[in-house]
Amino acid sequence: MNPIWKAGAPFATVTAEDGRRSVLFTRLLALSDGVFAISLTLLVLNIEVPADAEVDGLGPVLAALQPDLIAFVVTVFVVGIYWRNHHQLFETFRGLDGTLVGLSIGYLALIALVPLPNDLISSYQFDPWAYVAFATLLTLLSALDTGMFVYAWRAGLVRRSISTAAAGVEVTRGLVSTLVFAASVPLAFVLVSATPLLWIALLVLDRLVVSAGERTDRG
Numbered sequence: 546m547n548p549i550w551k552a553g554a555p556f557a558t559v560t561a562e563d564g565r566r567s568v569l570f571t572r573l574l575a576l577s578d579g580v581f582a583i584s585l586t587l588l589v590l591n592i593e594v595p596a597d598a599e600v601d602g603l604g605p606v607l608a609a610l611q612p613d614l615i616a617f618v619v620t621v622f623v624v625g626i627y628w629r630n631h632h633q634l635f636e637t638f639r640g641l642d643g644t645l646v647g648l649s650i651g652y653l654a655l656i657a658l659v660p661l662p663n664d665l666i667s668s669y670q671f672d673p674w675a676y677v678a679f680a681t682l683l684t685l686l687s688a689l690d691t692g693m694f695v696y697a698w699r700a701g702l703v704r705r706s707i708s709t710a711a712a713g714v715e716v717t718r719g720l721v722s723t724l725v726f727a728a729s730v731p732l733a734f735v736l737v738s739a740t741p742l743l744w745i746a747l748l749v750l751d752r753l754v755v756s757a758g759e760r761t762d763r764g
Contacts, residue, residue, distance in 0.1 A: 564640025564702075573649060574635060580653045581628045587660040588617055588624075591667060616667035619741045623683065624659055630690060637715075638697055639704045648693045655686050666738075676733035676740040683744065684726040691719025714758030721750055 564570060592613045594606060631652070638645075662679035669675040697703050698712055725747050733740045 565638070567640070569646070570638075570641055573641065573646060577631060577635075577649070577653060580656050581624065581631075584656050584659050585621065585624055588620055588663055591660060591664050592617060612670045613667040616663050616670070619666070619744075620659060620663040623744065624656070627656065627686060627690070634690065634694055637694065637703050637707055640702050642700060642702065645693060645697055645700070645702060648689065648696065652686065652689050652693065655682060655689065658682060670738050673734045673737050673740075676737065677730055680726055680729040680733055680740065680744075684723060684730065687719060687723040687726050691716060691723060694719065710758065714755065717758070718751055718754050721754055722747055725750065 592610065594610070659682065662675065662682055665672075665675035665678055694703075694712075694715055703712065725743065729736075729740055729743050732743065736743065
């Protein structure tokens with residue numbers, strides 16, 4: 546039995562049939578779920594009800610909470626998408642090496658930062674720089690997500706059952722997401738609080754890329 550993480554050579558690429566069952570693989574997935582869960586929890590902590598709510602009445606308080614709630618919904622949507630993508634990415638892996646683990650830790654570090662731009666867009670909803678900060682973070686996340694798959698493919702760490710065509714579709718999806726998020730950085734100065742609509746529109750673009758890939762595969 547060859548462990549996926551060889552003692553004495555932590556940065557060597559070691560592939561094995563039991564790679565997905567290794568302690569390293571399961572612990573990295575557990576760490577990932579923990580980081581995502583904490584990130585989502587911190588989003589809730591950013592929503593604070595004013596101490597004088599009873600004095601002013603509930604109506605004005607709910608109105609004042611609107612920016613926080615909108616930021617919360619948008620960010621939960623984004624984090625949920627990345628959580629799903631992260632699990633789908635790891636489903637393609639048949640093992641890990643030191644480089645891939647390092648990239649994953651960097652990815653999780655960016656996920657841990659998500660509550661910061663969330664707080665910015667809730668506190669400065671009409672300031673384009675808040676959306677620039679969020680879009681920059683999303684661009685880095687999408688680029689790193691795509692980079693991990695490309696690296697794993699070239700390093701032979703992707704399951705053999707995944708065809709070259711399917712891998713191409715995954716890379717295209719990642720590139721489209723990265724380009725849209727990158728484009729939303731300058732566009733945030735024009736769109737301002739409407740910038741998240743551009744991110745949500747990625748769902749349509751992603752579906753189009755997948756559909757085109759399925760048609761090509763059938764052809």
